[in-house]
Amino acid sequence: MDADSDSDGSHISATPPRDPLPPPRLPPQPPPKPPTSYKSTASTKRSSHLDIIFKLKKPSSSKHDKIEPVPEPEPKVKPIQQPDLPSPVGNFPFQIRRPSDQPHPISIGRSLETLPAGFFSTRRASFSKICKPSLNFEPETLPEITAEPKINGSDGPGSTKTCNKKLPNLIRGDVPLPPVKLQKRSEEGNFVRLNFNGYKRKFTAKGKKMNSYSYKSKYFKRSKRRVKSEVDTGSLCDEEGLVSEIKLQSKAEKPSRCESVEAAISAVRNEVSDENLVRLLKALYGYDLFRDGQLEAIKMILAGKSTMLVLPTGAGKSLCYQIPAVVLPGITLVVSPLVALMIDQLKQLPRMIQGGLLSSSQGPEEAAETLRMVQEGSIKVLFVSPERFLNADFLSIFSTLTSVSLVVVDEAHCVSEWASLLRAKLNVECILAMTATATTTTLQSIMSALEISSTNLIQKSQVRDNLRLSVSLSSNRMKDMLKLMKSSPFLGAQSIIVYCKFQSETDVISRYLCDNNISAKSYHSGMLARDRSRIQELFCANKIRVVVATVAFGMGIDKRDVGAVIHYSLPESLEEYVQEIGRGGRDGRLSYCHLFFDDVTYYKLRSLMHSDGVDEFAVNKFLCQVFADDTSSHRKVCSLVKESASRKFDMKEEVMLTLLTHLELGETQYLHLLPQLNVTCTLNFHKTSPMLLADKDTAVAAILKKSEIKQGQYVFDIPTVANSIGVAPGDLSNHLQNLKAKGEITYELKDPAYCYKIVKVPSDFCSLTELLTRWLLDIENCKVWKLDAMYSSAVFVVDTCEKTHDCNVAQQTTCLQERILDYFKGDNNLDVLDKMGQNSPFLRADIKVFLQSNSNVKFTPRAIARIMHGIGSPAYPSSTWSRTHFWGRYIQIDFKVVMNAAKAELMNFVGKDAP
Numbered sequence: 001m002d003a004d005s006d007s008d009g010s011h012i013s014a015t016p017p018r019d020p021l022p023p024p025r026l027p028p029q030p031p032p033k034p035p036t037s038y039k040s041t042a043s044t045k046r047s048s049h050l051d052i053i054f055k056l057k058k059p060s061s062s063k064h065d066k067i068e069p070v071p072e073p074e075p076k077v078k079p080i081q082q083p084d085l086p087s088p089v090g091n092f093p094f095q096i097r098r099p100s101d102q103p104h105p106i107s108i109g110r111s112l113e114t115l116p117a118g119f120f121s122t123r124r125a126s127f128s129k130i131c132k133p134s135l136n137f138e139p140e141t142l143p144e145i146t147a148e149p150k151i152n153g154s155d156g157p158g159s160t161k162t163c164n165k166k167l168p169n170l171i172r173g174d175v176p177l178p179p180v181k182l183q184k185r186s187e188e189g190n191f192v193r194l195n196f197n198g199y200k201r202k203f204t205a206k207g208k209k210m211n212s213y214s215y216k217s218k219y220f221k222r223s224k225r226r227v228k229s230e231v232d233t234g235s236l237c238d239e240e241g242l243v244s245e246i247k248l249q250s251k252a253e254k255p256s257r258c259e260s261v262e263a264a265i266s267a268v269r270n271e272v273s274d275e276n277l278v279r280l281l282k283a284l285y286g287y288d289l290f291r292d293g294q295l296e297a298i299k300m301i302l303a304g305k306s307t308m309l310v311l312p313t314g315a316g317k318s319l320c321y322q323i324p325a326v327v328l329p330g331i332t333l334v335v336s337p338l339v340a341l342m343i344d345q346l347k348q349l350p351r352m353i354q355g356g357l358l359s360s361s362q363g364p365e366e367a368a369e370t371l372r373m374v375q376e377g378s379i380k381v382l383f384v385s386p387e388r389f390l391n392a393d394f395l396s397i398f399s400t401l402t403s404v405s406l407v408v409v410d411e412a413h414c415v416s417e418w419a420s421l422l423r424a425k426l427n428v429e430c431i432l433a434m435t436a437t438a439t440t441t442t443l444q445s446i447m448s449a450l451e452i453s454s455t456n457l458i459q460k461s462q463v464r465d466n467l468r469l470s471v472s473l474s475s476n477r478m479k480d481m482l483k484l485m486k487s488s489p490f491l492g493a494q495s496i497i498v499y500c501k502f503q504s505e506t507d508v509i510s511r512y513l514c515d516n517n518i519s520a521k522s523y524h525s526g527m528l529a530r531d532r533s534r535i536q537e538l539f540c541a542n543k544i545r546v547v548v549a550t551v552a553f554g555m556g557i558d559k560r561d562v563g564a565v566i567h568y569s570l571p572e573s574l575e576e577y578v579q580e581i582g583r584g585g586r587d588g589r590l591s592y593c594h595l596f597f598d599d600v601t602y603y604k605l606r607s608l609m610h611s612d613g614v615d616e617f618a619v620n621k622f623l624c625q626v627f628a629d630d631t632s633s634h635r636k637v638c639s640l641v642k643e644s645a646s647r648k649f650d651m652k653e654e655v656m657l658t659l660l661t662h663l664e665l666g667e668t669q670y671l672h673l674l675p676q677l678n679v680t681c682t683l684n685f686h687k688t689s690p691m692l693l694a695d696k697d698t699a700v701a702a703i704l705k706k707s708e709i710k711q712g713q714y715v716f717d718i719p720t721v722a723n724s725i726g727v728a729p730g731d732l733s734n735h736l737q738n739l740k741a742k743g744e745i746t747y748e749l750k751d752p753a754y755c756y757k758i759v760k761v762p763s764d765f766c767s768l769t770e771l772l773t774r775w776l777l778d779i780e781n782c783k784v785w786k787l788d789a790m791y792s793s794a795v796f797v798v799d800t801c802e803k804t805h806d807c808n809v810a811q812q813t814t815c816l817q818e819r820i821l822d823y824f825k826g827d828n829n830l831d832v833l834d835k836m837g838q839n840s841p842f843l844r845a846d847i848k849v850f851l852q853s854n855s856n857v858k859f860t861p862r863a864i865a866r867i868m869h870g871i872g873s874p875a876y877p878s879s880t881w882s883r884t885h886f887w888g889r890y891i892q893i894d895f896k897v898v899m900n901a902a903k904a905e906l907m908n909f910v911g912k913d914a915p
């Protein structure tokens with residue numbers, strides 16, 4: 001078998017190196033220090049600057065910032081591009097954020113509201129009434145299963161029991177199984193229909209019953225066909241030899257061992273011994289050995305103890321809840337921050353474990369179907385997006401189910417806030433919180449929110465010891481990277497991920513690699529989802545050697561044999577670095593991770609850390625607008641058009657959403673967010689005259705009342721009309737659709753907006769403004785500190801190696817690992833370089849000239865500092881402001897220093913101009 005093949009996992013746990021020589025052992029890690037507080041220059045001090053504005057005319061500006069390519073070597077300062085950012089507000093512990101790919105929670109509420117009355121009223125059928133699925137499975141309905149070869153059970157040598165008719169619902173608690181009648185939809189098994197591989201996938205059962213196995217098989221067959229056809233036509237890859245047999249990494253193709261699994265489960269239920277658990281591991285996954293931390297975690301959970309598990313990326317955390325899930329009697333809920341991540345995890349469930357998913361991106365029918373399956377007990381592991389837990393209907397269903405055995409909080413550093421809600425509402429006995437990257441402070445917060453005892457922390461090194469880490473300072477990264485890839489050991493790596501910061505970089509680099517005979521494709525969030533999943537498939541099928549990606553190529557990618565991860569750009573934090581190198585060597589073999597860094601990129605990134613920052617003045621204006629519509633009726637729907645509000649407050653849309661979310665989920669609930677809508681409607685009447693139609697239709701009457709007539713068309717605001725007749729905006733939209741279907745009207749919708757209902761008007765706007773500003777400032781400072789810590793670590797490793805005159809990879813690995821360990825321990829001794837200039841003799845003079853030459857424009861100190869740092873913002877886009885020769889001129893001077901200088905100059909300016 002090919003050394004890198006993953007088709008048989010049985011040999012893998014022995015972690016053989018790709019190299020002929022065994023890896024040198026790492027020196028023992030120092031024992032974890034008692035938790036220390038997280039050092040941050042970002043402490044909570046608020047900047048005391050005045051937010052001064054000048055009410056002068058704005059320059060004509062185009063709406064959008066342009067993303068321009070970054071050629072190498074880089075010229076002096078260029079407009080800063082928008083990188084693929086993982087989140088609007090960085091990895092700040094306990095920030096409230098809503099993953100951008102998930103619509104708002106209320107949409108779930110909707111979907112649940114539409115379920116048939118009484119749907120959830122019945123409690124889950126008692127287990128005693130349930131009979132084994134083997135009695136209920138009809139062979140003809142499970143063609144794939146009956147086609148399975150006979151497999152030797154592990155009960156005894158030579159046992160040749162077949163495992164037909166028992167998939168996939170055979171794994172239960174210590175009770176008989178429910179009467180699983182395979183109905184059309186329910187047999188789809190791991191039935192994610194939405195956004196599967198980036199596009200909407202519809203299952204037209206057409207009378208054919210499917211289970212998880214058939215579903216997976218179909219998916220993979222289809223994937224193979226698609227990959228093959230793309231390969232054949234050369235549409236995505238132009239390398240030779242691409243048309244060979246494609247081996248997708250599918251656990252669906254692993255042999256089923258139902259009998260041995262059942263026996264192994266019973267054995268563990270009888271006695272939770274190491275031996276029995278290893279037997280179950282072998283039966284379920286084919287692996288021989290547990291990895292570090294897994295056994296400990298599984299035993300703790302099976303003992304009913306809530307556990308905090310910190311294992312490096314790719315160390316095998318999923319298995320730590322999957323095994324308990326099959327052993328414990330009830331359902332296991334997995335809360336995960338990203339829908340895409342949940343879909344991947346669902347796909348990767350061993351086919352013996354029946355999984356399901358509930359997310360806000362599902363339609364009402366799908367949600368109802370999933371919940372039905374949950375109620376009848378045919379789902380063992382249910383992935384749930386965090387905001388689901390805010391939904392009262394969802395909570396009530398689960399509080400009536402006595403069978404939630406375990407709640408898993410995946411990527412706990414992102415979702416801990418939601419999880420504490422869950423802890424409170426569900427009264428769940430056992431919680432498993434998992435993360436790969438969390439500082440001591442963050443861990444403490446998570447554990448206290450989830451009430452996990454400090455004795456139940458299982459924490460292993462943040463970086464797997466099969467990753468060889470190296471770092472170099474480079475003045476020509478492109479050339480140096482090519483050299484690296486053409487030399488050992490990178491030359492021998494079959495699959496490589498190159499991480500870049502900017503989307504345009506990925507294209508430039510992948511083209512450069514292709515020109516140099518290395519098959520590479522770029523991957524970033526600006527690409528169509530369909531193209532992204534094709535690239536991912538081709539990469540997983542080893543048809544592309546290198547994927548040059550932004551951070552978008554991240555969580556959920558489980559290609560086991562990635563032999564190298566190269567960072568072309570400095571990651572924004574050690575958390576990000578650790579996550580990304582964790583894509584390498586997931587099969588346990590050696591993987592090489594090289595980090596290139598340079599000062600120009602560092603300065604650019606540091607500037608970008610300030611691009612989400614907002615000042616008190618803007619927050620105050622924002623709050624005034626949000627609550628401007630204070631209304632006698634709290635049922636009124638308010639809206640904030642994203643684009644215009646973003647320009648008005650000079651605030652990115654994500655930042656506005658972050659603030660709105662805080663207003664909803666913070667200590668006091670001020671508002672209730674609703675699904676986003678296009679709020680401006682332009683309407684034409686066709687059949688009946690408007691007046692006649694208005695006589696019989698109250699909605700039309702309201703439209704006529706609230707519309708402006710522009711060029712013969714009726715233009716109105718959807719929430720305004722909906723409020724005036726006391727209906728929800730969604731209902732009004734449905735009504736318009738009906739009228740359109742009857743040929744009465746045509747209409748167009750535009751202006752996407754955040755919609756919300758006011759729950760409580762703040763009594764003290766000033767304190768709330770101050771609170772929110774401080775919170776945003778903390779986030780901004782924290783991001784800067786994290787970047788500095790990342791940069792300092794790279795410098796530290798290079799310097800240390802230079803000093804010892806014997807620079808080798810083993811040394812750099814140790815050096816960087818120690819640094820990472822210190823960082824995650826929240827070690828206050830971690831020295832973080834302050835490389836930014838604190839003054840410049842020309843700064844004030846330049847700002848003065850800048851103000852004089854733009855005397856008709858109003859600025860805040862932050863707006864000036866952004867221009868001097870070359871960062872575009874909604875009100876001062878780079879497309880306009882990069883033309884000034886001050887653009888990015890002070891990128892090397894600390895942002896706050898520039899902001900203070902701008903404040904001083906603005907005050908002078910006001911003073912002079914004041915009458």
Ligand SMILES: Nc1ncnc2c1ncn2[C@@H]1O[C@H](COP(=O)(O)OP(=O)(O)OP(=O)(O)O)[C@@H](O)[C@H]1O
Pocket residue numbers: 009012013287288289290291294311312313314315316317318319436555556558560582586587
């Ligand atoms: N004991 C084991 N022996 C061999 N392989 C294992 C073992 N445990 C897990 N694996 C494999 O390691 C890979 C990574 O596992 P998994 O996806 O659970 O990691 P993870 O810690 O959740 O990573 P991430 O943080 O990226 O989500 C998977 O392919 C999994 O099958």
